[in-house]
Amino acid sequence: MAKPVSPRGLARERVLSAALALFVEHGVHGTSVGMIAERLGVSKAAVYYQFSSKEDIVQEVLRPVVENTSRVIKIAEALPTWEAQRAVVISGLVEMAVGHRQLTAVFHADPAIAQVGSPELRAATDRLRELLEGPDPDPTSRIAITLFFAGVGSVAADPQFADIDDDDLHRALLDLSNRILQPATNTV
Amino acid sequence: MAKPVSPRGLARERVLSAALALFVEHGVHGTSVGMIAERLGVSKAAVYYQFSSKEDIVQEVLRPVVENTSRVIKIAEALPTWEAQRAVVISGLVEMAVGHRQLTAVFHADPAIAQVGSPELRAATDRLRELLEGPDPDPTSRIAITLFFAGVGSVAADPQFADIDDDDLHRALLDLSNRILQPATNTV
Missing domain, CATH: 1.10.357 (Tetracycline Repressor; domain 2)
Structure with a gap:
């Protein structure tokens, strides 16, 4: 497992922007929290520090x-x-x-x-x-x-x-x- | 495995019509030859007697x-x-x-x-x-x-x-x- 970056280093806006780009490429159903983390070069834990679930990310993107x-x-x-x-x-x-x-x-x-x-x-x-x-x-x-x-x-x-x-x-x-x-x- | 019906009993048109209905419901990617056979109450073999593949069915529907x-x-x-x-x-x-x-x-x-x-x-x-x-x-x-x-x-x-x-x-x-x-x- 990748070492989590400091959560403070990961702005919510960066997560939302990466999520939106992945939604465009793969659809919402084809995008996982793991893919969002990978796109940002961080661990899933760092994403989950900001958002409780993928559903939560979708809501914020919308x-x-x-x-x-x-x-x-x-x-x-x-x-x-x-x-x-x-x-x-x-x-x-x-x-x-x-x-x-x-x-x-x-x-x-x-x-x-x-x-x-x-x-x-x-x-x-x-x-x-x-x-x-x-x-x-x-x-x-x-x-x-x-x-x-x-x-x-x-x-x-x-x-x-x-x-x-x-x-x-x-x-x-x-x-x-x-x-x-x-x-x-x-x-x- | 279900017993195949006589292939003569299965018109090509019936297969195409069942396939189209399933494409509308589940999308082309979400439809299998097995699902088409099930919809018609026949075996997959009966469908394959008429069409060589799902691809072949898609071509005929189109x-x-x-x-x-x-x-x-x-x-x-x-x-x-x-x-x-x-x-x-x-x-x-x-x-x-x-x-x-x-x-x-x-x-x-x-x-x-x-x-x-x-x-x-x-x-x-x-x-x-x-x-x-x-x-x-x-x-x-x-x-x-x-x-x-x-x-x-x-x-x-x-x-x-x-x-x-x-x-x-x-x-x-x-x-x-x-x-x-x-x-x-x-x-x-």
Whole structure:
């Protein structure tokens, strides 16, 4: 067994950053605490000094998205009309996907993570979808919203766009999102 | 070991249909020949009488998509302008996703299948993307095309739309695809 480094030498942020990189490469289920320790050149004990379990690491990696999602929901819910709420949700989701591309890639590769990783996040995602759908959505709207979620996630997660900067990617995705989610001309 | 049924009693189509259902439930990697046999209530030997390997079954399950894709490519390539080619590819892809929803679900859950399952299919998919992109695509077009592929696949694969009939789903997706792939108003 490798000699543990001083726990003080191992910042929580370094563990989270190594974990996220491994999640992107191997998926959450394909990543172990041992792999995270190896990537950092430390013992498993040093990682366990900071986090009680892999589950704990997953929760912390997801935290920025959970917090961001809750913020978007709060901002949207404070607005008076559904149209205004919807605009905030669309823009907020695009911002999140672009601003957290690595996390988006993890979700995109394994959508079950939202459920496994955090019931809180699952609830927040459901609420975002409700805000987008509005009261009594027709099938055409539900189709557009499903396409929007998957499409934006897929682009933000795609390494071929890694060299496009956040502002440009945000602008392109927001333009596409508005086209997708504009009221339909014909309905199913 | 179960007693093999008469191989004549086991149609190839029944094996392919059971295999596809299991691929949807467990993924291609999570499905074994034993599971296919069990689903059909026959021995593995009965399955192996029809197919030499799981790989062989995967190829046969994918065959309709490979053939369909080749046909779409041939039709498109015969057209004189890129605009006309592009319209055929968009419509052909939507038709395929809707007409083979179960297969679309398998691809959507594991995009690596196209590569593992059939180099022919991989080449055909790349050609479709080239036809969509046209010569010298800008980043905005590439973003829209990536979103189109992922979005259409995600909707066609989603069980929440299972009760929408093919014609209606085709119409809704074609409308969305045309919105997504119309020339951009601003570029990255």
